[in-house]
Amino acid sequence: MTPDTQDSFKALADPTRRQILMQLSQQEMTIAEITDQFDMTRAAIKKHLTILEKGNLISVKTKGRERINSLETDGLKTVTDWLTYFDHFWDNKLNRLQTTIANNNTDHPDSD
Amino acid sequence: MTPDTQDSFKALADPTRRQILMQLSQQEMTIAEITDQFDMTRAAIKKHLTILEKGNLISVKTKGRERINSLETDGLKTVTDWLTYFDHFWDNKLNRLQTTIANNNTDHPDSD
DNA sequence: AATAAGCGATACCAAAAGGTATCGTATTTA
DNA sequence: TAAATACGATACCTTTTGGTATCGCTTATT
Numbered sequence: 001m002t003p004d005t006q007d008s009f010k011a012l013a014d015p016t017r018r019q020i021l022m023q024l025s026q027q028e029m030t031i032a033e034i035t036d037q038f039d040m041t042r043a044a045i046k047k048h049l050t051i052l053e054k055g056n057l058i059s060v061k062t063k064g065r066e067r068i069n070s071l072e073t074d075g076l077k078t079v080t081d082w083l084t085y086f087d088h089f090w091d092n093k094l095n096r097l098q099t100t101i102a103n104n105n106t107d108h109p110d111s112d
Numbered sequence: 113m114t115p116d117t118q119d120s121f122k123a124l125a126d127p128t129r130r131q132i133l134m135q136l137s138q139q140e141m142t143i144a145e146i147t148d149q150f151d152m153t154r155a156a157i158k159k160h161l162t163i164l165e166k167g168n169l170i171s172v173k174t175k176g177r178e179r180i181n182s183l184e185t186d187g188l189k190t191v192t193d194w195l196t197y198f199d200h201f202w203d204n205k206l207n208r209l210q211t212t213i214a215n216n217n218t219d220h221p222d223s224d
Numbered sequence: 225a226a227t228a229a230g231c232g233a234t235a236c237c238a239a240a241a242g243g244t245a246t247c248g249t250a251t252t253t254a
Numbered sequence: 255t256a257a258a259t260a261c262g263a264t265a266c267c268t269t270t271t272g273g274t275a276t277c278g279c280t281t282a283t284t
Contacts, residue, residue: 006127013125015118025201032260044243065251065260076198083192089137090185144230156273177230177281241270
């Protein structure tokens with residue numbers, strides 16, 4: 001059950017799916033309820049939900065003939081964890097910028 | 113110059129492009145240098161770079177006949193900003209979990 | 225001046241993504 | 255029990271995506 005970064009990023013790459021997540025952050029919803037919010041068929045929404053589930057962004061519980069979808073934070077954590085890799089660059093950005101400006105007129109000597 | 117969330121998310125949805133970003137977080141690189149790190153043609157890498165640039169994840173400066181690509185934090189910020197929308201859910205997750213457990217035997221009578 | 229290096233742009237291709245239509249199944253409800 | 259509801263699954267279609275091959279332009283290099 002290794003968190004698959006690719007599945008999570010891919011799931012977030014579609015605007016409809018991101019909107020679904022925002023809806024689900026407000027309340028749990030069945031497939032039909034989600035479909036009502038969009039201009040596409042239930043089958044299309046179901047496909048999106050499958051992708052979101054694979055990306056660990058939602059979880060589903062069955063209740064009679066209904067499937068209730070709710071937000072799952074695991075996939076979001078996978079993505080934010082990946083993004084933290086760049087924190088050190090974020091911190092160093094000002095330094096790099098200053099270095100760039102300092103070296104702006106004099107090209108580095110050995111490549112001339 | 114509104115930051116286009118879709119472009120940034122889409123740019124991050126490909127594993128090759130994420131790897132390129134990690135490379136660029138270490139050092140600026142030309143297209144040829146990046147290509148050396150991957151098992152695909154320069155044309156393919158160039159396409160990825162164009163998508164990364166559109167997502168505000170890299171910037172390019174021309175130096176003679178070379179194009180030097182460097183990491184740009186704007187696109188990363190666009191994505192992290194979007195993700196912060198779910199912070200409140202993150203905080204409330206324990207609450208919701210407890211509520212779910214409490215309601216586990218008695219089906220909720222209404223949709224509250 | 226001739227040649228090599230670094231790159232942009234385009235045409236082209238196979239596979240994946242996003243969508244619809246349709247049929248089947250399980251669960252409520254009248 | 256019969257009908258409606260909520261959904262799963264599949265086949266099918268069009269567009270997008272990720273890749274190659276190729277040509278040509280500009281900038282070094284000799």
